[in-house]
Amino acid sequence: MTHIKTLNGATLKQSASYGGCGECQTSCQSACKTSCTVANQKCEKKAEKKAH
Amino acid sequence: MVHTFTCLGVYVAVDVNSGAVHVLDKVAWDVLRLQEKPMEDHCPAELSASLPEYSREELESAWAELLELQRQELLFVEDNYLDPQAAVLMQQDAPIKALCLHVSHDCNLRCRYCFASTGDFGTGHRLTMNVETAKRAIDFVIERSQNRRNIEVDFFGGEPLMAMDTVKETVAYAREQEKLHNKHFRFTITTNGVLLNDENIAYINDVMSNAVLSLDGRPEINDAMRPTVNGKGSYEVILPKFKKLVEGRGTKDYYLRGTFTRHNKDFAADVMHIADQGFANVSVEPVVGSPEEDWSLREEDLPEILAEYEKLAAELLKREDVNFFHFNVDLSQGPCVIKRLRGCGAGCEYVAITPEGDIYPCHQFVGNEAYKLGNLYEGTFDMTLARRFADLNIYTREDCKNCWARFYCSGGCSASNLLVNGDIRKPNRYGCDMQRKRLECAIAMQAIRAGLADSIEA
Numbered sequence: 301m302t303h304i305k306t307l308n309g310a311t312l313k314q315s316a317s318y319g320g321c322g323e324c325q326t327s328c329q330s331a332c333k334t335s336c337t338v339a340n341q342k343c344e345k346k347a348e349k350k351a352h
Numbered sequence: 353m354v355h356t357f358t359c360l361g362v363y364v365a366v367d368v369n370s371g372a373v374h375v376l377d378k379v380a381w382d383v384l385r386l387q388e389k390p391m392e393d394h395c396p397a398e399l400s401a402s403l404p405e406y407s408r409e410e411l412e413s414a415w416a417e418l419l420e421l422q423r424q425e426l427l428f429v430e431d432n433y434l435d436p437q438a439a440v441l442m443q444q445d446a447p448i449k450a451l452c453l454h455v456s457h458d459c460n461l462r463c464r465y466c467f468a469s470t471g472d473f474g475t476g477h478r479l480t481m482n483v484e485t486a487k488r489a490i491d492f493v494i495e496r497s498q499n500r501r502n503i504e505v506d507f508f509g510g511e512p513l514m515a516m517d518t519v520k521e522t523v524a525y526a527r528e529q530e531k532l533h534n535k536h537f538r539f540t541i542t543t544n545g546v547l548l549n550d551e552n553i554a555y556i557n558d559v560m561s562n563a564v565l566s567l568d569g570r571p572e573i574n575d576a577m578r579p580t581v582n583g584k585g586s587y588e589v590i591l592p593k594f595k596k597l598v599e600g601r602g603t604k605d606y607y608l609r610g611t612f613t614r615h616n617k618d619f620a621a622d623v624m625h626i627a628d629q630g631f632a633n634v635s636v637e638p639v640v641g642s643p644e645e646d647w648s649l650r651e652e653d654l655p656e657i658l659a660e661y662e663k664l665a666a667e668l669l670k671r672e673d674v675n676f677f678h679f680n681v682d683l684s685q686g687p688c689v690i691k692r693l694r695g696c697g698a699g700c701e702y703v704a705i706t707p708e709g710d711i712y713p714c715h716q717f718v719g720n721e722a723y724k725l726g727n728l729y730e731g732t733f734d735m736t737l738a739r740r741f742a743d744l745n746i747y748t749r750e751d752c753k754n755c756w757a758r759f760y761c762s763g764g765c766s767a768s769n770l771l772v773n774g775d776i777r778k779p780n781r782y783g784c785d786m787q788r789k790r791l792e793c794a795i796a797m798q799a800i801r802a803g804l805a806d807s808i809e810a
Contacts, residue, residue, distance in 0.1 A: 303380035308683040312371025320690035326450035
């Protein structure tokens with residue numbers, strides 16, 4: 301492609317297949333006590349995978 | 353839905369539902385931003401009239417590439433994650449997995465913007481949580497966490513270091529109980545730093561998986577909003593203590609967390625000031641407060657604030673060593689879509705508990721009687737109110753449904769919505785504008801760091 305470069309694929313779509321375990325951190329527990337953000341939170345399953 | 357934007361000179365398209373992000377050249381970006389629905393197989397003739405600055409050949413070439421992305425399900429992907437009925441039921445009776453434990457409703461600073469009314473949450477009573485209440489809180493979250501293993505407890509206040517005995521006994525009790533109930537507790541602490549000493553620094557660095565350290569930035573900015581009880585500045589007292597804590601932090605998380613107000617709309621200077629003191633993880637957030645306060649952000653401030661975010665992004669591109677919390681968006685390895693559509697979980701997955709044992713949806717609701725969920729000693733928990741919070745997600749919040757940022761922000765802050773609009777369901781529009789700008793900056797920074805923007809520009 302000459303006009304377009306893809307920075308990120310359809311990862312959100314893929315995550316629907318394994319997501320929803322609910323073991324992840326609650327977003328306001330990190331560093332946003334007044335402005336909720338979730339996109340920078342870690343996935344607990346992926347963190348576990350990395351550790352093993 | 354596709355969102356096109358430019359930031360830091362980069363032309364970007366976010367395919368909202370798939371999570372795909374593309375960096376485009378100007379012609380492809382101009383073509384795409386005119387498309388409101390999925391593209392047809394052939395480049396329409398009228399496009400030449402809409403974009404006369406490009407040749408037919410250029411337009412057809414860009415169209416063909418965009419169409420290829422659409423075929424690969426990387427553009428104009430439908431949102432079929434959840435039907436609206438299921439969305440309403442999603443968090444009903446969800447387990448509670450996180451506590452904001454207000455171990456102290458007292459504080460040794462008198463921060464002007466404090467939503468806790470300088471520690472006592474407007475009650476006039478300065479209190480420390482006793483160990484019995486803290487233990488009941490741990491029992492409460494274990495019982496309510498159902499089959500969730502990971503439980504978080506944030507020691508909060510007021511100032512939690514004023515209740516260090518309670519903190520230590522709570523941790524010891526939770527560690528004992530987690531073995532009996534197959535749970536795993538993670539502790540965090542949010543402190544103003546005034547009472548830090550060698551002993552409690554060692555304890556925090558041993559026990560707390562995250563430490564949130566409050567500092568607003570430049571000395572004059574910090575001291576104007578964060579004076580001590582006797583009206584003096586707090587900067588000189590706390591900075592060396594924070595440095596000492598972070599030196600001993602090892603690989604554990606920490607954030608230097610500040611607040612910017614109408615008085616420091618040039619907050620990029622505060623972020624860089626904190627970074628220049630040797631702190632790698634920085635979070636500086638917009639203040640939340642009643643519109644009549646002199647320090648509250650107003651609609652007219654927005655253009656300046658959005659420009660400041662972009663200025664900050666440009667400066668941070670030169671500083672690989674600094675992690676700014678709100679520009680830290682993990683595009684590929686972040687949370688699953690289910691988490692992203694649920695929202696922060698306040699009032700259903702996450703609650704705040706006061707020294708009296710009162711339960712509120714989150715730390716910002718404490719003291720608002722209309723939002724009191726229950727009490728540990730009375731054994732009460734208002735499921736009807738909890739369900740009102742559980743109902744909130746990006747499909748049920750009217751303004752979020754059609755927002756491109758919905759999977760990154762997940763619906764915003766209910767407390768901020770209540771304060772600004774008088775309704776937990778109605779997003780605070782200025783907060784949303786800032787959130788979207790932060791996300792655009794974060795994505796553009798990633799494109800530049802990945803070398804994609806430069807290669808196209810060249």
